[in-house]
Amino acid sequence: MSVKENLAMIQENIENTCARIGRNPAEVQIIAVTKYVSIERAKEALQAGITHLGENRDDGFLRKYEAIGNEATWHFIGTLQSRKVKNIIHHVDYIHSLDRLSLAKEIEKRANKVVKCFVQVNVSGEQSKHGIAPEDVLPFIEQLAQFSRIQIIGLMTMAPYTDDEATIRRCFRTLRELKEKVQSLHMAHAPCRELSMGMSNDYVIAIEEGATFIRLGTSLVGHDN
């Protein structure tokens, strides 16, 4: 399937979901996750009208960035090692995986402008998942006030890998409640209005629970090999 055909189907799902629950579909930003596909396929996504691209490794990010440049808005969505920050920091618009103070320090040191960041939360508590525990989110964000180049625009999570809709929904709902708590504190460095949640298999549930950025790989651009 072409990206254009996939996108049409996804947009219809987004519109139907939003109509059902009374949300404005314009609040839901699609990020095309291109980590599984070629530069050509990423360019096809741009041609289909996608403007936001996401990658999860620094080398993959740089390969796509070098080919595409500032035509796209760039999201770094994967675990970020501190020593890799300098490679991507001047090209990235959003970082979705801020999960520790040492990483915040490195971003602060390397960036030359304010970087929009999501704090990644491990809502489900699965060992395999990165992110900080829900109870640590607020103290962590309070500590970030010292950094002038980090703005916490929201929270990000990955739902557990399961078919059980109730489990997925509970995860997204917990993230939303946590986001609302942080947002209500009106911290200058942490407006925390956004929710980065929902992937190919669970984005409809994520939208129902308030997602403002959904990260779509397989269902949108596909998966090579």
Ligand SMILES: *Cc1c(COP(=O)(O)O)cnc(C)c1O
């Ligand atoms: C790969 C990845 C995605 C996209 O996954 P799909 O299931 O292919 O849509 C979204 N978010 C993160 C953090 C990822 O690593």
